Amino acid sequence: MKTKISSLLSVSIILIGLLASCEYEKIVPKVVTIPDTQVITYAEIQAVFTTQGCTACHGSSGGLSLAEDKSYNSLISKNLVNTEAPENSIILTKIAPGHYGKTYTPEQSALILAWIKRGAKKD
């Protein structure tokens, strides 16, 4: 009985300690604007995929390939880029800032959005 009470007490103390540090906060993404005068090349877009480590899983094999020589064709053929509604492009929304897990930085996200708005060209 004594052991049971001391166990309950220990668990209660741990629980109170845990709950005391509970907080409700949100990560608010930074808003980045790309100037109209800034030239964006596809090499910069490819660099985002490489920097973010996307190519580790989406390499040359499997469904979506983000490897340097295949990524552009893959984005277009799988309809991941939507030039009519750039903000809804899957390549942008899938890991946009605000989502849990791997995300673009706000700068990367703005760069991809600006590239799609300008027609998502390879060169």
Added chain:
Amino acid sequence: MLKNILSSLALACLIAMPVIAQEDEDGKKPVFDPWNSSMLIDARTTLIPEKGAFNLIIQHRFGEIKTYEDIFGIYAAANARMALNYSILDNLMVGASTEKNTKFQEFYVQYNIFNQTRSGSFPVTISYYGNMAIDGRAKDVFGEDFKFTNRLSYFNELIVSRKFTDKLSLEVAANFSHFNKVDSLVQNDATGLSLAGRYKIYGETALMVEYHYANFTKSRQNYQPEPIPGLAIGLELGTSTHGFQVFVSNFDKLSPQLNAARNQRDFFKGKMLVGFNITIRM
């Protein structure tokens, strides 16, 4: 003669009394080995090893089963977690773990509030499991105004299990997850319900099945997808010093709050992976 008989009866009573008391004491003891390990596949069981025992748990998840080119996920990027449990009492266990992919460092406690008894005087085991995890990713992930408590998340679970026969054990668990700081489109809290079972098919070899329903609080905003339920089927091989489990699951993470609140892999859309757990009893 009568004196001898009475003496014999008295002696028999004296010998029998501790045995009767022992039987009564045994009846109050917890059921023997309701589970093989404190983990089933991704679920926590109500098994707490005896006081003073250390358990090392190694969990490994291969990549998603896709094609034969990556040997159905074996060559793909994998995830792993190492956990060390220590039983302070027969019904109180503490532990710590680290996970590779998410860099979650967990500290947890499990307490069996009531144990199913051998005599059946209490029919189920009721257990509380709680953890606090530190997200070890770079602080940039947590946005502006970073402070250490942004990294913290919690998982609380109440598990009710019953060993029905020597072969069959089942459990149901309700859980609540909380993340201190989350991305702007995600809720801080999530709730879930798990069902898990084990059926011994031969000796200490058992079939395992578990299902995790996620998120009863469906009020997320915008396009953040809801967590997808988890399903896993596997085989368990037990020995006196080791527990080995191999299975197919759609959970690729190993911290309970991440699986409960963040899973985006759908078992029925083929988003499965092969994994194994090894429990080493010390």
